[in-house]
Amino acid sequence: ETGVTQSPTHLIKTRGQQVTLRCSSQSGHNTVSWYQQALGQGPQFIFQYYREEENGRGNFPPRFSGLQFPNYSSELNVNALELDDSALYLCASSLGLAGPKETQYFGPGTRLLVL
């Protein structure tokens, strides 16, 4: 167990809807990163938050947005859902050391199915 929790565990939505996924980081961690893992693929970086500010973004459209709160928990919001958004969404928390000792600890993920 990494101490990183995510909710909900599973979610079913229809095309065009909006969804919010939540992540609670490990105690003492100020950095949260979000990844999308489509079936049969490796996780793809969506964005990272460091002390409530976006600190890097992958190749995802603006309808993917996020927030980090003062307690360093985080939300991932996806608007106008598309079928291809069906995936496992993983969040990872870290100390934000930005160096060789930086380790990201992953939550169990939220599985999103868009119909």
Place this chain on the structure above:
Amino acid sequence: KQEVTQIPAALSVPEGENLVLNCSFTDSAIYNLQWFRQDPGKGLTSLLLIQSSQREQTSGRLNASLDKSSGRSTLYIAASQPGDSATYLCAALNSGYSTLTFGKGTMLLVSP
């Protein structure tokens, strides 16, 4: 842009065999390289992390090596067991924004 490739995509071995999983990356400007295990439908379990200044790390029957100059890492699993069956992912932690770039994984099946 960092790209990570894993070979083979799938591997099936009988119990007891020693095996090697390969990972290559295109940009050597990494902080570290990490190997993960993923069971079907589950999240990621970290197995080994090799810092950029290190050459290898060991944990039990697992040994991971890193050669930054050639852009390669290997995960060696000794005396494989059916419980080792899972997908193994390698990920490079890129310098700068400290984001992970993952390979697509190697799906391992160990038969009794």
